[in-house]
Amino acid sequence: MKHIQHLLPWSAMGTERHLSVFRFGSGPRKAYIQASLHADELPGMRVAVELKRRLRELEAQGRLKGVIELVPVANPIGLGQMFQATHQGRFEFSSGKNFNRDFPVLADAVAPHLEGRLGEDAEANVALIRSAMVHVLEGMPAAESELDELRRRLMRHACDADVVLDLHCDFESIMLLYAFPQNWPRLRSLAARLGAGAALLAEDAGGNAFDEACAMPWLQLAERFPEANIPLACVATTIELRGMADTDREPCVASAEQILGFLAEQGLIGGDWPEAPTTCCEATPFAGAQYACAPHPGVVSFLQPVGAQVKVGDPLFEVIDPLTDRYSVVHATTDGIVYARERLRFAQPGLWLAKVAGATPIRQGRLLSD
Structure with missing residues (x-):
């Protein structure tokens, strides 16, 4: 396990915040998982505790067949926003902005770097596009706020991932997923493993939330370069891990195992894992x-x-x-x-x-x- 820490700029004098990323395994394929981007949505953080423990074990056993990056606390800014003993983790106090909106739009920025370079080789195209995404994100002007830097750092770690899982919850809720319609066939087994009661599909839900910002460039670039073979190389979803009070140990342990089973199914973890249930909720339009x-x-x-x-x-x-x-x-x-x-x-x-x-x-x- 490698622990990566990024210092966020623009903290008040005498204070500082860090974004922590835990990297497990090695290999050409990658999964990225983050929790509690809305910092008061703690079931994802509790599930991440179990994922971190299990990924350490799996790495020690030599069972990881790719890279898995885990961000258990995706929003250190919102984590500290307490007002009269009430957690306010959805909107940044200083700007009023939703932490899960307005992530960088990558397709337009990377397209000029791809002109005349894409072809029929899908694997080569994916590598080229991911390299351009990294180049664009790392070449952006200095961040103008903590929130700006946080968004960029999260996108930088996720932009080259095959699978992106953003762990959230609602106020009181069943287990459910948000995703692109094009990615639903691959995510159906994840929904079945988690016992999701709903899956809400939309190609553009508005606001450029994190999962959409990760998946959308592949759709947009495929439309922009129709002569090239550009697959949907990022399967991204927001997982709503029930309600805000659902942090009990047993269901969180179970959710972590179900997520790991899905990653094994995607070729990122070796060994024997339970098959996904054959029954699953029907997806509906958002x-x-x-x-x-x-x-x-x-x-x-x-x-x-x-x-x-x-x-x-x-x-x-x-x-x-x-x-x-x-x-x-x-x-x-x-x-x-x-x-x-x-x-x-x-x-x-x-x-x-x-x-x-x-x-x-x-x-x-x-x-x-x-």
Whole structure:
């Protein structure tokens, strides 16, 4: 195991923060795993603890057949953002920006380095593109903030990976994945291993979140250079490891083993591993997800648990204003599964309270909320 530390610039005088990367194994293939980019989403960090322990064992046993890089704390900035004993890890205090948005857009930057150099050899094209990505990221002007440098460092470690897993969670949630439709065939076994109840697919969810920033260049470059053989060389996904309180040992140990089994299936780990289950959730378009909001302020009572299958018209939650006695019930507008609920129980304007994954597109434009 190699421990790599990157100093983040622009810390306050007398303080400093580091991004830690743990590198295991060697070989031409690579997987990159990071946890808790939204720093208050701790199930990923707990799973990373188990991954780190197991990767040490597997490396000592000589079973790693490629490089696996693990970033257990992908956001040291947000990790320290506590306000009156409440963790605020989703948005950077100084800028108000979401930590998982606006990652570097690589396709346009690397394209000039590829003109006239790509051909029919897919393997050579992949190597050339990855080299150009590294060159572009390392040649960027000096970072203007801690957050800017953090984004670049994370992208630099992930840009040459065959598999990228970004470990997140929702407020209260089932296990689910976000991915490109083109990558779903390879990710289906991961969803089956994890027992995911939903997989939400979109080619452009908006905001250039981390997994999308890693996978999108391969789609865009293939479109830009149609005469060249450019495969989708990065299979990237965001894994929602249930809800924010789901850090119990046993499920986190199980999730780590399921992820390792998938990496073994991808040729990165040797030895005997359980086969992926044959049954799996059906993937649905991210555009088919209902984000249910309240029509007025009030205290919220949920009428469906996470994981519930609902039909159009089924009640999701009720909202009661204790001063005016105004009462409303919000219903499902699509058939599907309730995959997430808000942790707070007070309705606020424009903020979702429940999410339902449906098979029929009902939304357009930017799909990710901030």
